[in-house]
Amino acid sequence: MTTPDTSRKTVLVIDDDPAVLGLMDEKLAESGYTALLAQSGCAALEVVARTVPDLIVVDALMPGMNGWEVCAALRHDMRLTSVPIIFMTGLTETEHVIRAFEAGAADYVTKPLRLEEVMARIGVRMEAAARIRSAHGALDHAGRFLFATSRAGAVLWATPQAGLILEELADTTGTAISLPGTLPAPGGVLLRQNMGEHEFVLMLVGATGPDELLLRITRQALFPEKILRDRLGLSAREAEVLLWISRGKTSRDIADILQVSPRTIDKHIEQIYNKTGLSTRAAAAATASRLLQAG
Known part of the structure; x- marks a missing residue:
């Protein structure tokens, strides 16, 4: 055969x-x-x-x-x-x-x-x-889920991950993106929409041509601690600590936020390592970010 x-x-x-x-x-x-x-x-x-x-x-x-x-x-x-x-x-x-x-x-x-x-x-x-797909893939890998629309909202192109997110939204928004008559400044939010356990946020990056707008879309978990708890088998407090680690906080920062001692936070981190098989804060942060991005 x-x-x-x-x-x-x-x-x-x-x-x-x-x-x-x-x-x-x-x-x-x-x-x-x-x-x-x-x-x-x-x-x-x-x-x-x-x-x-x-x-x-x-x-x-x-x-x-x-x-x-x-x-x-x-x-x-x-x-x-x-x-x-x-x-x-x-x-x-x-x-x-x-x-x-x-x-x-x-x-x-x-x-x-x-x-x-x-x-x-x-x-x-x-x-x-092929060069464009490679560039789009690199943007996705860097967490930059970008796409472009005309000023009427028609999608012109999208990186692979942005395209997948747009397909999720298409059931409620249609194939065109509804843009306001007056656009915000670059970096401003165009749309927030909750679907299931996620919030989708659409931001304006800027205008790249007379009739082309560059947009960034993100999918954020509404209950991130629950995702970490369910996916990694952590306790509620351990999931909370890991969430703050993924956001770049030190043990002392997390202790101040949660109003506990740094020693307690270190014990939670030790349990996180034991349960996940991870051995560094960087690996823990990367794992949490990946899980939250995937939803």
Whole structure:
């Protein structure tokens, strides 16, 4: 039995012309890509519901959903915000090209297709998207869950973790973010919303373009001590002490906050180490922060 090569990049090609699909399928395979083929916009949406391709190529003029409508629908899926879309079009008028970019396309090629040029553009867009995903992943790793919206609130892109949080919120807020008419200063809070045992906080980082706002989203536990108690098997007081350790407090600081002696705090810390298998304050703080972030 042959094992699928998961390292091969996947390209979704959307075109109502079987001849174009056949040519692209052959050329993509020859170039080391896995091709997914869709003969209509509706079929393409069914494909992306099951899998997220690395890049999408879509024809502009198709019966049913045209390329602009397909592009707009794809851009409403937060899983696809970082997936580049290349338009194929025989329409070279400036207004049609601009319309493609406004719908969310990263690039375009003209028909009849010059396959070597198409492959070159796919390669360039793949590489750029990989760099962006790497940068977004690094931001997530650093705890900076960022995303961008238009001033109307449409999500333009999101780091992976920010995208997951936005999906949680989508059930109550919809796919667009409701922004106030007057924005706060950078660092100001745009939205606070409680869901289950968490509070979601949306903050404005700043404007990165005429119609692009950079936002940061955080998910904070409403009952952090309970999470630490349940996940690590700690007592209520031990969970409270660990919470303050995760916030950078010294034993003396925690003793003052809880109105007990530093020696009592040290005994609680010793019990935390015994129960968790951790041996340093730094490890304890990192573990607590990770658990609270994961919720």
